[in-house]
Amino acid sequence: MEKLYAKSGPEWTSLEDHLHHVAIAAQKFANHLGLDQHLAYKGAILHDIGKAHPAFQERLISNGVKGKTYRHEIGSLFFLSIFQDSEWNILIEMVVGHHKSVKNDSGEKGLLDLDNGYDYLDHHLGKWEEWSDRGIALFNQFGIVAHPITKEKALENIEYVIKYCKKRVKQRGYSEWRGVLMGADHFASALIHDTEKNLDRLFKSPNLSFFQRESKLYPLSQVKNFTSDKRHTIVVACTGAGKTDYLFKRCRGRVFYTLPFQASINAMFKRVAHSLQDTNPDLDIRVLHAASSVVKRGKEEEESVLQSLFGSSVKILTPHQLAAVAFGLKGYEALLLDLKGCDIILDEIHTYSGISQAIVLKLIEVLNKIDCRIHIGTATMPTILYTRILQLLGDNVLETSLPPDELDKFDRHRVHKVESFDSTKQLISNAVNNNEKVLIVLNTVDKAQEVYALIRELYPKTPTLLLHSRFRRGDRNSKEKDLLGLDEQGTSINLFNTSNKACIVVSTQIVEVSLDISFDIMVTETAPLDALVQRFGRINRKRTEDTIGKIKDVYVIAPPDTEKEAKPYELEALQRTFEVLEDGEILKERNLQAKIDQVFTEINFMKIEEHAIFKEDGRITIDCLTHNSKSILFELLDIDSVACIREADQEEYEKSYFERRLELEIPVRYFSVCKMNQIEKGNRPFLIPDKAYSEEMGLFVREIKEGNFNSKYQIL
Numbered sequence: 074m075e076k077l078y079a080k081s082g083p084e085w086t087s088l089e090d091h092l093h094h095v096a097i098a099a100q101k102f103a104n105h106l107g108l109d110q111h112l113a114y115k116g117a118i119l120h121d122i123g124k125a126h127p128a129f130q131e132r133l134i135s136n137g138v139k140g141k142t143y144r145h146e147i148g149s150l151f152f153l154s155i156f157q158d159s160e161w162n163i164l165i166e167m168v169v170g171h172h173k174s175v176k177n178d179s180g181e182k183g184l185l186d187l188d189n190g191y192d193y194l195d196h197h198l199g200k201w202e203e204w205s206d207r208g209i210a211l212f213n214q215f216g217i218v219a220h221p222i223t224k225e226k227a228l229e230n231i232e233y234v235i236k237y238c239k240k241r242v243k244q245r246g247y248s249e250w251r252g253v254l255m256g257a258d259h260f261a262s263a264l265i266h267d268t269e270k271n272l273d274r275l276f277k278s279p280n281l282s283f284f285q286r287e288s289k290l291y292p293l294s295q296v297k298n299f300t301s302d303k304r305h306t307i308v309v310a311c312t313g314a315g316k317t318d319y320l321f322k323r324c325r326g327r328v329f330y331t332l333p334f335q336a337s338i339n340a341m342f343k344r345v346a347h348s349l350q351d352t353n354p355d356l357d358i359r360v361l362h363a364a365s366s367v368v369k370r371g372k373e374e375e376e377s378v379l380q381s382l383f384g385s386s387v388k389i390l391t392p393h394q395l396a397a398v399a400f401g402l403k404g405y406e407a408l409l410l411d412l413k414g415c416d417i418i419l420d421e422i423h424t425y426s427g428i429s430q431a432i433v434l435k436l437i438e439v440l441n442k443i444d445c446r447i448h449i450g451t452a453t454m455p456t457i458l459y460t461r462i463l464q465l466l467g468d469n470v471l472e473t474s475l476p477p478d479e480l481d482k483f484d485r486h487r488v489h490k491v492e493s494f495d496s497t498k499q500l501i502s503n504a505v506n507n508n509e510k511v512l513i514v515l516n517t518v519d520k521a522q523e524v525y526a527l528i529r530e531l532y533p534k535t536p537t538l539l540l541h542s543r544f545r546r547g548d549r550n551s552k553e554k555d556l557l558g559l560d561e562q563g564t565s566i567n568l569f570n571t572s573n574k575a576c577i578v579v580s581t582q583i584v585e586v587s588l589d590i591s592f593d594i595m596v597t598e599t600a601p602l603d604a605l606v607q608r609f610g611r612i613n614r615k616r617t618e619d620t621i622g623k624i625k626d627v628y629v630i631a632p633p634d635t636e637k638e639a640k641p642y643e644l645e646a647l648q649r650t651f652e653v654l655e656d657g658e659i660l661k662e663r664n665l666q667a668k669i670d671q672v673f674t675e676i677n678f679m680k681i682e683e684h685a686i687f688k689e690d691g692r693i694t695i696d697c698l699t700h701n702s703k704s705i706l707f708e709l710l711d712i713d714s715v716a717c718i719r720e721a722d723q724e725e726y727e728k729s730y731f732e733r734r735l736e737l738e739i740p741v742r743y744f745s746v747c748k749m750n751q752i753e754k755g756n757r758p759f760l761i762p763d764k765a766y767s768e769e770m771g772l773f774v775r776e777i778k779e780g781n782f783n784s785k786y787q788i789l
Contacts (some may be wrong), residue, residue: 077125077207081133085726086265088125089211092118094261094268095254096215099167100603101251101272102383106410112160116167116254118215123148125207126199144182146172147197149577151227152208152232155219165234167254170698174403175238180701185242188235189713194228201227205592220687242696250600251698252406259407263382263731266285274357275384279328283348284321290616291315292479299323303471305441306448307462310475310734311483311662312610316450318421323448324416328387329341329418331395332422337586339546342389344589347563353386361390366455383411392419392433399435401686402693403702409443416446421586423451423603425459426643430458431681437465439687452567452610453603453665460686482621485613489628494524497628498531499597505535505575513579514608516598516641518543522770525579526534536576538569542583543772544631545719547736556590591615593654596628601642602650602672605629606665715760717741720782727754745774 076092079091093577096117103113105489123129123145132143149168149329153161169175169184176185187193201224222230241248261268278654287294293308293315299322306323310316321328330345332338342360349356359382398412417440425433449462463470477484491497504511513528515521525539540552556578565571569578570590582600584590585607591614598609601773613625632647639647649672654660681775682688686695695701718726718736726737734755746759765773 077130078133079121080262081576083730084265085417086262088121089214090266092121092211092215092259094265095120095257097269098257098260098272098383099253101540102257102410105276106249106253106413108249108253109163112163112250113167113253113257115156115160115217115749116164116214118217119149119152120168120171120254120258121145121149121431122152122208123150125211125524126204128196128199129322132232133244135370142182142193143197144173144184144187146170147184147187147193151198151201151205151230152212152219152222152486153230153234154222155212155217161233162237166239166248166250166698169234169238170248170251171254171258174700174702175698176242176696177699177702184235185238193270194231198224198227238698244697245695246693247401247406247409247695247699248697249406249410252410255404256407256410259404260383261652271357271375271382274355274386276327277357277386278326279349279356279358279386280352281321281324281328281349283352283376284318286318288315290618290621291484292317292475293319293473296473298473301471304446304469304647305466305473306446306473306749307312307459308448308450308473309454310450310452312452312478312607313614313616314475315481315501316452320418320448320450323446323471324418324447327385327415329395329412329415329417330387330389331392331419332389333391333421333429337583337588338389338391339550340557340588341586345389356387357382357385359385359389361388361394377649378664382734383545392425392436393429395436395440396432397440399432399685399687401701403700405686405700412440412443412445414444414697416448418448418450420450421452421607421716422449423454424585424607426601426646428681434461434465434688435548435681435685437462437547438617438689439685441466442687442691451603453606453669455603456666456670457673457675461618466599470483483662484659485620485621485624486627487624488496488654488656488658488660489626489691490631490651490654491596491628491728494596494630497630500594500628501528501577502531504594505532505577508571508573510572510575512586512590512592512595512611513577514595514597515579515581517702518581518771519774520598521579522773523583524599525770528579529578532577536569536572536574538576538584538771539580541576541581542740543773543774545722545739545766545768546769548768550736553588556588578653582608584608589614593625596630597607597627598630599632599647599651601646602653602669605650606660609660612633629654715741715743715746716756717746717761717777718752718758718771719762719763723752723760726758727752731755739772741772746777749777 077088078085079088080086096114098119099113100110101109126143126148128143129145146168153164156164173183173759175183178186201649205222209219209221264271289295291314293310299319308316308319332341338360346358381484398409419433422433437447447466501511515524519540521539528537538552538556540556544552556569558568560566567575580605584602590611592612595609595612597608609627612627613623613666632644632651636644653668653671686693718737718739722737727736738756738758746761749759749761751757753761761777763783765776
């Protein structure tokens, strides 16, 4: 039999191998979820048999040249009668929608969409007597006894499938079986021949004993109530009090750890991996780099969650990546099954505002319903938000905070209010002359790039660094390593954070969380007070017996005059923040809550209920075997939702594997690149001109335009 393929290059995975990989993954997942492993195996073998069709093989070999629509799921379901009819419904749920929504698919290629259109069955059957023999041979090869099926029987099979799907989509809810197959298919497609090896590492609770370390410098490390039987956690404590350790100590099983910014999750991933390596030598820890993937379908866009690999012990990601569950985006069933019963850490929850805050609150509601233990950490939280979270979680919450006398030991910043960045130039110059480390934080990438260019011009001999979210991930990893000033073993390399000489780092708000750095002086634009306090936490952060009680200076630039200039924040929140800060005074931690409540007098919980498929009253409002194709997150949020790559990186990207592709990707807002071409490989990144990117400065959004592409990369 000629060789059949399931995937094109660079992998060129054979159909036989892919079916084997998906089958063993599906069995493992089903076993974990208490589902029938034998049925999971059968559905996994069935799911891609339709790829044996000549139309599919020709499309792969011709590198995706489009012809008449051929959906391999339909080709697979022609073989349904090979199995006992008591198994049909579950097998249909595994196969029919593992790529497409069964109806209202964004490309109108779901089974019920096609059934309402042209006569597609003859094309999908093709020369049935010839190619179906390949499928029959594969079934027998996998131990599923199969005999040839007539063309008439194949059509009867698909008629049953259509009838079942029409009935099933009238029911509300989600299909566990669809989720199992989608999770297994994604897992096997990502890991290919490493699938079996990685399955042995799944569904293991991590050994978190590392986080039980104690030090009187970190007061939360000495709080013993972490063993409480209370299911959920809210801990309010200053930056540097040991909050991360405390949250991990409260976990009992697999952990999903969320942070607010894409750019901060990589640093946390490295930190946690390093902390756990000795007690977890074979730990399966993952970082989920992209909020979602988008596919353009004509004038429409379809959004899907990029599922982190099912069953990992620890995952580091952002809440927006979990939002697929609340909104029913493509892939949500697999993510939902993976989350069930796990520990979820929502760290730095105070940094969310507006719609993001509403999404996080909806997630708390959904996660609570699917039996998750929820652990919330914050440096500062408005009382109104705290009260709302307690309402969602009920009375099964362990509440922990520091007493006033302990808070006094964390007073470490004197606040100075200044009118503009220009008015800080002399103090920056003085700091450099005094061999101090200067951190400058701006609210937008454009402003950070502008200020960095000025700093490079003014201080050509002083080590400088620019850090923001719009770098290739590989470049940002390198910059974060330089910023932290540590080698792979955690030893000082005398750079930036670990340097004893003057240096200047210019950054955006991505330094607010997870980056464990301690500088001497800060110049920052005004941000909402809770976020601003987080920024301050990067100054005078290092706690020793000698540094407690020492005060260092932070300079806060007055907010702008217009809403447009205030972006990404609300102008009113910036104005209130600037107003409550006392010029020239020490910021007292024990008084901080009162200031927070002065700034955040109300919370707009935003009406996202209409978009959510899990309603507050417990109803699930999505049709089974479907997902929401509408690009909900793109409409609601202006976040780094998609990836782009430089035109010069396209060839390497297309020929590379998962890890290298991630290093070449640049996170970017969808609407900045949506008019650019999108490639089919990997995370479907958009192509940008080389001219729009600099390794030193990052992405220049204003340079993303057709006229800037290099003609040598264009296909003539």
